Amino acid sequence: MEPVALNGVKVAESPDGIEGAGFFATSLDKAVGMARKNSIWPLPFATSCCGIEFMATMGSHYDLARFGSERLSFSPRQADLLMVMGTIAKKMGPILRQVYEQMAEPRWVLSVGACASSGGIFDTYSVLQGIDRIIPVDVYVPGCPPRPEQIIDGILNIQKLVENESLRRRDSAEYKAMLNKYGIE
């Protein structure tokens, strides 16, 4: 179905379904997926220059609000998406992990930039060589630092995952096994 324009405001695309006079039927998965996709609350975990690019992404020029993510959640308990932007020192590792553990399911993780994804140029004793060593990551954004367009591309990829995720995924044995691999209960 085409997006409907109401007073010039573009509304979200509705999922596939059966439509008739006065009713519209679709599966719960799809309806929930659409709602979640367009209201992701990100928690910015910004430690260095990628965080500056993120500020540009949130600003009026690139405007992440266009994708329903303008409401930053500075408490992990209400956040849907953990955006890790910047170098994570080994000493910061346990804190990042605690933030992830405090987030409620369903939760997603976006790793922005070379440092968060692999340690980047900081191949040294004090820097964590990629956050995927301590928490699961859904989407990686390459770049040093990535431009706001790339960060937006990462968010759009997160949206795809959010939209198509089965409602039962987080209860599955595979998901629990995956978390256990990281030592998260």
Place this chain on the structure above:
Amino acid sequence: MENTETEDRIVTLLKEKFTEDFISSETPYQFLTIHLRPANIISIIRFLYTQEKFQYLTTLCGIHYPELKSISVMYQLHNLVENKRIRLKIFLPEGKPEVDTLTTVFPAANWMERETYDFYGVTFKGHPNLKRILNVEDMIMFPMRKEFPLEDQTREDKNNAMFGR
């Protein structure tokens, strides 16, 4: 460059008063540097503090000399009255780097000694709280020592061919 009169006087003074501990002196980049044996380093610094007004500890740090099999501790003192600086260097054995704490003279040495312990493993005897200050507490190495490789050995994405080696 020639030493100034004050510098010559300090070198002579230390040579006379602490003959046993004095090794050599040099003035690289106009900065008087005195090499000493570690046994009485604290008494020497206390002497400089009381007699020569070196009452400010600019910095203190470790240096690893693998070719000398030695871990060195370097002290920089500043005489704020006459604006004179001095650098003292002691050499400790690589296997067991131990020296008395300077916190008895300069309380400011506390964190500097913790840092030196953290990165070089120098034990400062009598330090009130000698534990790691910057690195993670469960680290098992002293990362600034040359025997530890610069790069993280657990990294998988680095292909040596791409780095020409």
